[in-house]
Amino acid sequence: MLKPEKISKRQLILAEAAKLFKDRGYSGTSMRDLAGQVGMEAASMYNHIKAKDEILASICFRISDLYISQLGEISATAASYGDKIKALIRLHIRLMVEDGPAVSVANHDWKYLPEPKLGEFKQARKTYEKGFAALIEAGIAAGEFQPVNVSVALFTILSAVRWIELWYRPGRELSAEELEANIITVLLHGLERK
Amino acid sequence: MLKPEKISKRQLILAEAAKLFKDRGYSGTSMRDLAGQVGMEAASMYNHIKAKDEILASICFRISDLYISQLGEISATAASYGDKIKALIRLHIRLMVEDGPAVSVANHDWKYLPEPKLGEFKQARKTYEKGFAALIEAGIAAGEFQPVNVSVALFTILSAVRWIELWYRPGRELSAEELEANIITVLLHGLERK
DNA sequence: CCTACCGATCGGTAGG
């Protein structure tokens, strides 16, 4: 028999955990902090989750799975490399706006995963980075992009979109669409006027 | 009477703390971890520092003071706005390579500062960001830069240089000079070939 | 889902 209540309680714990981990870090968040946010005693949470690090793993891998599957879809389209990069930038911004705390945890707190989860996550991240880098490399080979160092281009783009969660507040002054357009301008066309 | 030994012991504690905070986070690093790294008992460190959070504050404000004073010097030169931005990018890369762990702590662990230090640090960061933004704004007004949203340009540049410490290993494949040149190309000229 | 509790570890102090 399915227990929909148990599933949603677990989701609630994961969602509140993402918010707390984002604000105070994984080590800085106690199971009692989290229990208070969820509205139960710390001991009761163990009916829904196995351990503190299982919460962390669940958040991190949900996000990395999402990114990897989306990258696959975007890579498989017939668009130009410039348009594929733009689609990836939009993907990052959209996920950041819709799922901010979890994205933040996957970006910063993954290092507290215990082995072997830590190794698996690093592997997943490397898979994503390699797929992204392959698009940049192909764009250079096709003459679409400048012949820059691929790692520098990759991490400049990734860092620009990852840092959004640290300063961007939706609605205030800049809409998500304007944010996308401006980041694409800076990264693809450059700050300097030609 | 000056006690040069005490001063250098304190510096040693601060240097080792920066490395541990970078790797495990502030909350994830215990005073016993740190004491082990320094080569003394946890209790003995209190002869050199007042409290754990005083270590954090010392690291964070040393870095923020450095950035603010350097920004002032660069702003005061007669260079073009493009050259001023380039000089700031080089400053960030140089400090990252020379003082990586401390820069990393100032970028990530400042949020664990207790009040009123937390407010002071946020203020210092805002001062730096406003000075940087003023250069971008002036560059746009002078027709040197494209009319992009200033916040987007500012944080795209800042994030690109801050993220370097998470992936760049000096010497391997890419020298610091090549790194500088490539980042400047992507950020100022854009990835797409014109 | 709660009460009661475990052993371990935390930042920090007393006293020498």
Add this chain to the structure above:
DNA sequence: CCTACCGATCGGTAGG
């Protein structure tokens, strides 16, 4: 700079 120790809090379990 060390030994010895403090009260608080940690992640987690037993038992209901």
